[in-house]
Amino acid sequence: MIGTIQDITERKLSQVALQKSEEKYSILFKDSPDAYLIITDGVFTDCNRATEVMLRGDRMQIIGNPPDVISPEFQPDGRKSSDSAAEKIAWAFKNGKNTFEWIHRRFDGSDLYVEVSIAPMIFQGNPTLFTTWRDITERKQAEKKLKESQQLFHELFNTSPDAIVLIDPHHPEVSWPIVDCNEAACRMNGFSREEMIGKSIDLLNLTEGSPDERMAYLNKLRQKAVIQTESLHHHKDGHVFPVEISTSVITVEGREMVLGIDRDITERKQAEAELVKSEERYRSFISQVSEGVYRFESDEPMDISLPVEEQVDFIYDHMFIAECNQAFREMYGIADEK
Template identity: 25%
Template sequence: MDDNLDTAVPDTDLPSESSAAAIPFDHGGDQSVLRMMMDATPLCVTLFDSRSNCIDCNQEALRLFEVGTREEYTERFFRFSPEFQPDGSSSAEEAFRYLAKALREGSCAFRWTHLTSTGCVLPTEITLVRLSTPGEDVVAGYARDLRPQLAAEQLERSASERVKLLLGASPLFVSLWNRDYQNIECNQEALNLFDIDDKGTYLDHFFDLSPERQPDGTLTSDKVRQVIDEAFARGRYVFEWMHCTPDGEPIPSEVTLVRLRYQGDYVVAGYTRDMRSQLEAERSARESAKRLDALVRSLPLGCMFWTDVGELLECNEQAAKMFRLPDEAAVREHYYTDLFPPKQPDGRSSVEKIREMVKEALESGHSVSEWMYHTIDGEPIPSELTLVPISDGSDGYQIASYCRDLRELQSTLEINRKLQQLAYFDPLTGASSRINFMQMLKARMADLREGDTFGLGLFDVDHFKEVNDAHGHKAGDLVLEAIVSRVRDLMPEGGIVGRYGGDEFMVQLGVMGRHELEQWYARLLREISRIKVTADSEILGTAISLGCCFWQPACHDAEVLLEQADAALYEAKNAGRNCYVMRDFIC
């Protein structure tokens, strides 16, 4: 925290040791007990006077903030916070607001981000409690280091790619035990945890707030004696304990027992932390990890996890099947040597390309690119590879890669291409289908303007039935193929030939003058008549009859234009065949 917060502290001298020691704790005025209990408390304790001055702290505070003396701690306390809290609020303003609230309302609790003396971020949970002294009210601040809890929360978030829980803060409660294993004192938090109204009920019925036996099978009454004896002998003892509410709900707990002087004798102070939230979070994290593992393993995509430096950690069964390998271990064994080529189809080195993809994923959150894998026996696997970074719970990342096998997709696209070819083109001659031809005809007619010369031609093969009857349909197919091939050779750029049905074909050459179109039709008839097709050792000649209808601005219907071209075709047949007839559109 910068000097702005420090200068916001009232400019008063720090209280003397005697004034700090004048805070009563309702233990018969034995101030050494207060000091010892403060120093023995596993929470950081800081005292403030009514003017928001930091006046004292316990030993845990010095340890937590990495400070050597209480004097240094009290002098620098307000520098142990950044200028702003994570929500953007001013640390200076918020600190004084919370202290004022505690003095006014008696207590308040909140989360706070501190900094140690070495600048390390220290997230905490703070409880401020107003205490009365003969001279003035003071505020006791209890700070709980949240780093272990936040680490557990981070672990849970990492296990489910995308499952997130927050662990609620569990307040400590304090109770005092004498050498006769009697519970002689407790604080308010003990009553709150068990939902008990008065201290006497708690002290008298403490053993009713634990099951008859602890989870290890030991009688609760025997284990109380055992752990208290350990605490008296060692000075400090930490263990797990099972409590229960008055209605029997289990309360798994972590208990810290500390030996200290109290009213001329030694007692053991027990600090109990409710572990239900943390254990539930750990259970949820395990279940989330199982669900995530099941999800990844059931994905229809090949899924692999790498370190951020490219080391393959694990993969799912689909990836092993894709590579035709028996299991995950075989994928790890062969991945870098046998499962992709040295260069990708785009010419880039596979190693360099994957490094660039990892870099892009780390910078932008994901990377998608085409990628070529191989099965273990060398079959190419064209793929779409997606990389996504996933936090590993510390400062690093893992890379999740999802491989979409494009072989089936490419096969489907090829089938679709062939189906489209069938839909748009005649499979025998390669001419446009009737539907495709009429769509293009309508599009061209929509672009025509008054004054344009545009003709639609329709022709059929002269005496085609006789060819089929005499030489078979195979010979007829050869004739049609030869004629359409010659039409295409003669077609100007932009011209289209389409099969109307049977031996009838449609021709459109775009906007073209009458004289030019007449010349083209005449040439077409000559070229067709020169075609010779061999069938059953017999050479067959070919000829066509053609009718053309010229578009007029009054013509808006392509089907009607085609009907009038058909009428012109019949005029050509009636005129003796192997000729063409050109007529204007008749409204």
């Protein structure tokens, strides 16, 4: 009997190293929370569990397909997914790495926004691309909502019939400069947009605000959210006119801003002044006439469909003299109008 002995230490060590390598591969590739895929000859040849979860399908639906098959026909930039994918793969092989944003189409029909990173490597003797997806769907949806909100704000800002000014309360050099304004603000105050932007809000005010006054007002705005008041503005042509001002604090691109909405109330003030004059004329008239003049009021509405007798009873029960002149008081011997 002839026997041979062969040292297989190196082979065993290689097998152990291979097993450890496969275990590391399983941990890093298969169990990663990010989607990992292998692209060979333009198609997916392997993927991990995270990929299946992201696409809401199984690996059999993924393996063997090129990236554009599980993508919408067009990407957000308007290019066809097939053309764009081929270009990005070629760029990665040429330059060593490529990172970009992409939309894939899940197997339930919904869109999946991912940040893709692809890098070339040799795998099992073949040139391949190691691909990483990071789900950015929530971020893209938040960005979309923010963009829509900003567009709505700008539409309301530009089309509002009221004057709107956006003020920076933290500018290091100019006291509360106007950083934006709408056409209504320019029209109401007589200035062009170029004449208003960058200027202190004191351009419109009758008196300049001190730093302490401005800080106190800003703190008050933070507490109350909205402050409504009436003030006077200086028009470019020199005349002064009354305005109703609604002021609030808003955040624009991470910066605290003061939003002022102004309304010209000249006509309302004129109408109020005319009403006061009318009341003065009325009171002057009734105080001078020799006949007794009085005005009835009721503590509740009267149903005019009631019979006359009931209406009379109602008058006695619910109506009272709200106002009378001196002649009426003298006629009935009333010492005090009250």
